[in-house]
Amino acid sequence: MERRVSIIGTGITKHVAYDVDRSWKEMLAEAVFEALDDCGLKPTELQGGVVAYHGEAMLDTGNIGPLIADTVGMEPAGVTGISVACAGGAVALYHGYALVASGLCDAVLVAGFEKGSELYEYVETIGNSSESDYDYNFGLTHLDWLGLITLRYQQKYEMPDWESVVNWIEDRHWFARRHPKSFYYGQAMPSRRDLQRNMMHWAAARADGAAAVILTTEALAKRLRKPAVYLDGLGFSCASAYLPHRFHHAWQNPEADIADSELTRTAADRAYRMAGLKDVGEINLLEISDGSPGVTFVELEALGLYPRGGAWKGVLEGAHGLTGRYPTNTHGGSIAFGHASGAAALVSVIEAVAQMRGEAGERQISGPVTTSLCQASGGSNSNNTVMVLRRE
Amino acid sequence: MSEFREQVSRHATYSSVKSWRERHGRYRLVGSRCAQCEALYFPRRPSCAKCEGRKMEPYQCAHTGTVVVGWPQVSLVRLMGYADLPQRHVCIVRLDDGLHIETEVVDVTKDKVRPGLRVGLVFRKLRRESNGNEQYGYKFAPLQDSEQAQADAAE
Numbered sequence: 001m002e003r004r005v006s007i008i009g010t011g012i013t014k015h016v017a018y019d020v021d022r023s024w025k026e027m028l029a030e031a032v033f034e035a036l037d038d039c040g041l042k043p044t045e046l047q048g049g050v051v052a053y054h055g056e057a058m059l060d061t062g063n064i065g066p067l068i069a070d071t072v073g074m075e076p077a078g079v080t081g082i083s084v085a086c087a088g089g090a091v092a093l094y095h096g097y098a099l100v101a102s103g104l105c106d107a108v109l110v111a112g113f114e115k116g117s118e119l120y121e122y123v124e125t126i127g128n129s130s131e132s133d134y135d136y137n138f139g140l141t142h143l144d145w146l147g148l149i150t151l152r153y154q155q156k157y158e159m160p161d162w163e164s165v166v167n168w169i170e171d172r173h174w175f176a177r178r179h180p181k182s183f184y185y186g187q188a189m190p191s192r193r194d195l196q197r198n199m200m201h202w203a204a205a206r207a208d209g210a211a212a213v214i215l216t217t218e219a220l221a222k223r224l225r226k227p228a229v230y231l232d233g234l235g236f237s238c239a240s241a242y243l244p245h246r247f248h249h250a251w252q253n254p255e256a257d258i259a260d261s262e263l264t265r266t267a268a269d270r271a272y273r274m275a276g277l278k279d280v281g282e283i284n285l286l287e288i289s290d291g292s293p294g295v296t297f298v299e300l301e302a303l304g305l306y307p308r309g310g311a312w313k314g315v316l317e318g319a320h321g322l323t324g325r326y327p328t329n330t331h332g333g334s335i336a337f338g339h340a341s342g343a344a345a346l347v348s349v350i351e352a353v354a355q356m357r358g359e360a361g362e363r364q365i366s367g368p369v370t371t372s373l374c375q376a377s378g379g380s381n382s383n384n385t386v387m388v389l390r391r392e
Numbered sequence: 393m394s395e396f397r398e399q400v401s402r403h404a405t406y407s408s409v410k411s412w413r414e415r416h417g418r419y420r421l422v423g424s425r426c427a428q429c430e431a432l433y434f435p436r437r438p439s440c441a442k443c444e445g446r447k448m449e450p451y452q453c454a455h456t457g458t459v460v461v462g463w464p465q466v467s468l469v470r471l472m473g474y475a476d477l478p479q480r481h482v483c484i485v486r487l488d489d490g491l492h493i494e495t496e497v498v499d500v501t502k503d504k505v506r507p508g509l510r511v512g513l514v515f516r517k518l519r520r521e522s523n524g525n526e527q528y529g530y531k532f533a534p535l536q537d538s539e540q541a542q543a544d545a546a547e
Contacts (some may be wrong), residue, residue, distance in 0.1 A: 133435065134418075140496075304433065
């Protein structure tokens with residue numbers, strides 16, 4: 001019988017443009033040790049691990065599982081390295097969940113990291129995580145996907161201007177300035193005019209960083225010091241990584257469009273059913289991918305919060321700020337917390353845990369946070385996960 | 393943009409066989425058609441996502457189409473081998489047979505790149521591969537009036 005799985009420990013490194021002093025192993029170890037200290041377990045109590053990164057070329061190192069088992073002192077536990085673009089942290093969590101739920105392990109490490117600053121050819125190395133013979137080789141990049149999705153959304157749904165986008169970015173920067181580990185912590189808030197004009201604010205802030213969580217069973221979680229947060233619903237969907245295929249599988253669904261996230265709809269349906277979530281309005285906190293604001297709007301709709309083409313209006317009305325109807329990405333999201341590819345989706349989950357435990361400080365949502373929804377997408381919207389977290 | 397404006401040998405240098413193998417797709421937009429249900433695909437693939445058939449035939453996609461959405465590429469993140477080109481316009485084009493592709497639209501000014509622009513396939517040099525060989529493939533350019541008429545006649 002499937003066992004209920006709990007997140008019992010979390011850790012994140014400060015996200016920075018270039019962590020010059022430390023190797024990826026040192027960075028990852030900091031996040032893992034913070035997560036272990038958070039729950040009071042020792043490395044040798046971990047029976048397995050799943051760790052996401054962007055791939056061997058990013059580090060000049062492959063076969064990372066054994067290196068991590070050795071670095072954090074959890075050998076001989078088996079650790080698996082996975083490469084799933086920007087959704088990696090969430091997909092690692094999905095597989096870590098399976099290790100505990102199935103009974104194979106009682107305590108598992110799930111982590112993600114990126115150290116892209118070390119690599120001169122960073123853009124080349126992330127660029128080929130797609131249908132590379134027909135996009136990367138033609139000089140087409142991830143930013144092209146984000147730009148095309150955002151523009152298509154704006155044109156299809158006749159967004160009159162970019163004010164909703166700027167609202168989204170401004171809220172995320174407000175939150176990030178209240179998270180000590182964010183990319184922008186301690187820096188002055190950009191002016192509205194800066195946010196409107198500087199396109200660097202319109203996409204994720206690439207960062208070096210690592211994140212880790214410890215998973216265990218409900219029985220063990222109840223013996224530990226902090227309130228248990230449960231992973232009660234999970235969905236994970238994949239489809240072609242060639243962006244135009246979001247259109248031309250139209251014979252499956254005439255509505256298919258890059259300005260929609262069909263895979264998130266599929267993953268959400270599974271996660272909601274698994275968690276018994278009857279109405280998306282039950283959630284207190286939302287954490288979603290925001291590689292660019294246009295992509296965010298698409299995901300908000302796919303999760304069922306808005307009809308198609310309706311999200312930008314909700315954002316414009318302030319529904320996703322601290323006091324809005326759906327507080328969202330209260331750590332600052334990839335746009336302002338910083339985006340370390342393998343870690344980003346896990347950072348979102350860790351923020352949800354912090355909010356559910358009441359540990360989010362100035363960012364804390366008023367009222368109890370008992371149900372959170374975490375969504376992640378990666379690689380031209382080709383890997384999408386949705387998770388429902390609950391606290392008793 | 394990479395600091396290396398000219399292609400140099402890097403940690404991952406691939407054989408040109410990898411490009412050569414895709415020559416039909418890259419030069420002539422040859423994809424796949426399912427022998428069983430006739431579903432069309434680009435790029436080519438070994439099985440049908442619609443009927444699960446495993447017999448796929450080469451299919452030459454339409455060489456004309458219409459821009460669905462396009463944007464001017466952000467030059468800060470140009471890939472190696474593409475840094476010296478003028479402003480690049482990256483578009484999703486709906487081909488006249490209903491397939492969609494992501495492609496660069498060339499010989500066009502920014503104000504012309506908009507949904508509805510009619511375009512046709514042109515053959516261009518893409519870049520030098522990291523192994524030093526030149527790589528070629530399709531791009532799209534606005535149809536001239538005569539080509540437009542020809543395309544209309546063919547329909």
